Amino acid sequence: xxxxxxxxxxxxxxxxxxxxxxxxxxxxxxxxxxxxxxxxxxxxxxxxxxxxxxxxxxxxxxxxxxxxxxxxxxxxxxxxxxxxxxxxxxxxxxxxxxxxxxxxxxxxxxxxxxxxxxxxxxxxxxxxxxxxxxxxxxxxxxxxxxxxxxxxxxxxxxxxxxxxxxxxxxxxxxxxxxxxxxxxxxxxxxxxxxxxxxxxxxxxxxxxxxxxxxxxxxxxxxxxxxxxxxxxxxxxxxxxxxxxxxxxxxxxxxxxxxxxxxxxxxxxxxxxxxxxxxxxxxxxxxxxxxxxxxxxxxxxxxxxxxxxxxxxxxxxxxxxxxxxxxxx
Amino acid sequence: xxxxxxxxxxxxxxxxxxxxxxxxxxxxxxxxxxxxxxxxxxxxxxxxxxxxxxxxxxxxxxxxxxxxxxxxxxxxxxxxxxxxxxxxxxxxxxxxxxxxxxxxxxxxxxxxxxxxxxxxxxxxxxxxxxxxxxxxxxxxxxxxxxxxxxxxxxxxxxxxxxxxxxxxxxxxxxxxxxxxxxxxxxxxxxxxxxxxxxxxxxxxxxxxxxxxxxxxxxxxxxxxxxxxxxxxxxxxxxxxxxxxxxxxxxxxxxxxxxxxxxxxxxxxxxxxxxxxxxxxxxxxxxxxxxxxxxxxxxxxxxxxxxxxxxxxxxxxxxxxxxxxxxxx
Numbered sequence: 001x002x003x004x005x006x007x008x009x010x011x012x013x014x015x016x017x018x019x020x021x022x023x024x025x026x027x028x029x030x031x032x033x034x035x036x037x038x039x040x041x042x043x044x045x046x047x048x049x050x051x052x053x054x055x056x057x058x059x060x061x062x063x064x065x066x067x068x069x070x071x072x073x074x075x076x077x078x079x080x081x082x083x084x085x086x087x088x089x090x091x092x093x094x095x096x097x098x099x100x101x102x103x104x105x106x107x108x109x110x111x112x113x114x115x116x117x118x119x120x121x122x123x124x125x126x127x128x129x130x131x132x133x134x135x136x137x138x139x140x141x142x143x144x145x146x147x148x149x150x151x152x153x154x155x156x157x158x159x160x161x162x163x164x165x166x167x168x169x170x171x172x173x174x175x176x177x178x179x180x181x182x183x184x185x186x187x188x189x190x191x192x193x194x195x196x197x198x199x200x201x202x203x204x205x206x207x208x209x210x211x212x213x214x215x216x217x218x219x220x221x222x223x224x225x226x227x228x229x230x231x232x233x234x235x236x237x238x239x240x241x242x243x244x245x246x247x248x249x250x251x252x253x254x255x256x257x258x259x260x261x262x263x264x265x266x267x268x269x270x271x272x273x274x275x276x277x278x279x280x281x282x283x284x285x286x287x288x289x290x291x292x293x294x295x296x297x298x299x300x301x302x303x304x305x306x307x308x309x310x311x312x313x314x315x316x317x318x319x320x321x322x323x324x325x326x327x328x
Numbered sequence: 329x330x331x332x333x334x335x336x337x338x339x340x341x342x343x344x345x346x347x348x349x350x351x352x353x354x355x356x357x358x359x360x361x362x363x364x365x366x367x368x369x370x371x372x373x374x375x376x377x378x379x380x381x382x383x384x385x386x387x388x389x390x391x392x393x394x395x396x397x398x399x400x401x402x403x404x405x406x407x408x409x410x411x412x413x414x415x416x417x418x419x420x421x422x423x424x425x426x427x428x429x430x431x432x433x434x435x436x437x438x439x440x441x442x443x444x445x446x447x448x449x450x451x452x453x454x455x456x457x458x459x460x461x462x463x464x465x466x467x468x469x470x471x472x473x474x475x476x477x478x479x480x481x482x483x484x485x486x487x488x489x490x491x492x493x494x495x496x497x498x499x500x501x502x503x504x505x506x507x508x509x510x511x512x513x514x515x516x517x518x519x520x521x522x523x524x525x526x527x528x529x530x531x532x533x534x535x536x537x538x539x540x541x542x543x544x545x546x547x548x549x550x551x552x553x554x555x556x557x558x559x560x561x562x563x564x565x566x567x568x569x570x571x572x573x574x575x576x577x578x579x580x581x582x583x584x585x586x587x588x589x590x591x592x593x594x595x596x597x598x599x600x601x602x603x604x605x606x607x608x609x610x611x612x613x614x615x616x617x618x619x620x621x622x623x624x625x626x627x628x629x630x631x632x633x634x635x636x637x638x639x640x641x642x643x644x645x646x647x648x649x650x651x652x653x654x655x656x
Binding site: 026027028030031082085086104105106108109111112113115116117119120123127130131134135137138139141142145146148149150152153 | 354355356358359410413414432433434436437439440441443444445447448451455458459462463465466467469470473474476477478480481
């Protein structure tokens with residue numbers, strides 16, 4: 001691959017082939033088997049696809065972004081492995097999680113190894129841009145950890161505002177999408193201003209994407225969704241839906257929410273159904289869609305104003321649309 | 329500080345002051361408090377001291393190694409935080425471990441943040457050597473994870489040879505000492521050959537150091553040792569002492585070892601005392617000292633042959649001696 005414009009599908013297939021061709025094997029095998037297991041699962045590969053699309057859009061050489069892009073994907077999967085321990089999640093992408101399959105200790109250590117592997121891939125590009133790429137990535141990795149910690153802390157806090165929530169998902173989800181796009185821009189030798197614009201587009205996409213994910217957790221069809229439906233409710237996550245519902249609730253609805261989120265003896269199905277009932281009554285999914293739309297439009301506006309020929313923007317534009325208008 | 333030769337004490341104090349001046353604070357505080365807690369504990373600061381001594385010996389500018397050296401120390405402390413979860417260790421450096429004080433989830437996430445912080449410090453040096461420094465560090469970080477996994481696996485294996493053990497401690501302990509010295513050499517613009525010699529010296533030091541640590545776990549005086557005495561025995565670690573004892577044991581001693589290491593109902597004190605009794609009878613501590621001595625002598629030989637004025641080698645030589653002839 002080189003600098004010619006590629007479709008999202010071509011880029012997705014290219015990344016998939018590249019990742020599949022990496023064995024992620026090593027000794028001791030108990031450490032590497034979980035890494036190969038999660039890295040070879042069919043995922044959206046959203047982050048590396050974004051990195052390649054940005055690089056491609058800006059006329060960069062795809063050969064020079066593919067390894068750093070895979071590094072970002074490895075990092076993302078590392079965060080999933082550790083998050084699943086902390087959240088005690090049994091299922092991800094319709095598969096048992098690493099923590100469930102191999103236990104906590106191996107999940108911790110395989111995750112740590114993936115973190116180091118991420119850096120190993122990240123530095124496989126031109127030497128003169130290494131510093132810029134790694135500094136961006138370091139800052140992002142730290143923010144992702146901060147976001148995960150905020151997410152956990154919010155579970156036991158009653159005073160979480162929508163602004164707190166947006167700041168949490170910015171760190172936990174959005175900065176890595178911004179970093180994917182910006183890394184692609186750096187490799188394509190874009191100006192600082194262009195690269196930072198790409199970062200902001202990623203932030204807006206990430207916020208919209210996470211809002212959609214919160215909605216899908218409750219409203220998706222199980223067979224189209226890789227995770228368990230209602231998992232956020234079961235694990236008392238302060239999602240947008242919850243916060244907005246709590247904000248709009250009348251006193252009896254609020255008592256009902258308090259009871260559901262504070263009581264660990266309610267059976268899972270009943271808890272999900274009671275909470276969903278309130279979400280339905282208050283139409284908080286509509287509010288969520290509206291908010292996601294605002295971020296989506298801001299991402300498009302930033303992209304439109306990028307001084308690049310329109311025909312080069314088609315892939316990123318279409319990806320923004322796909323991500324934020326997901327089928328429920 | 330610049331290129332003038334400094335004593336170990338000066339270097340140790342310099343590093344300590346630098347680390348103490350970093351607040352390691354941030355938001356959310358629950359994530360950063362454990363990082364400041366462990367980073368501000370009085371430790372030997374062995375790894376950054378090694379990095380500074382190597383740089384100083386080879387005529388490098390200490391200002392350019394201090395931040396990467398702190399990065400290595402942060403990484404080392406990150407591995408302790410995660411290892412203590414896996415080993416369920418309650419005490420380290422006479423303090424409660426992060427896992428014990430804050431719980432598993434925060435220990436996982438604070439550790440992850442420290443890993444990213446390590447890289448953030450590591451890249452604070454001259455731009456043209458970043459690639460070399462980071463590639464060395466990536467390889468080492470991966471090997472340290474592999475070493476920890478081997479260490480865990482050995483607990484449930486009966487067929488661990490002394491060679492397996494040496495390979496495990498090479499990865500778990502020695503490569504990071506080698507990397508500390510080699511990073512100092514890279515920053516001092518040493519030749520590739522010199523830098524690699526420094527790496528090997530670190531490996532030899534690390535092997536000797538870990539053998540001494542295994543001996544101290546059983547034979548140290550509690551008040552001089554930061555960890556609980558006999559912890560390796562309690563947690564069924566395949567240390568050098570155990571492997572050598574198992575190798576030299578007569579049938580009845582071997583049955584006794586099998587019983588102690590396979591039986592979880594023996595009270596802690598009794599288990600430690602019964603195992604130590606066999607170690608004493610078989611004098612495996614003497615074997616351990618002899619083996620540590622061989623690595624120690626090899627480290628000194630490699631240092632002697634380094635084409636650098638002898639007066640510049642005094643600090644490293646003296647540090648090798650201190651580490652490998654620790655008071656029991």
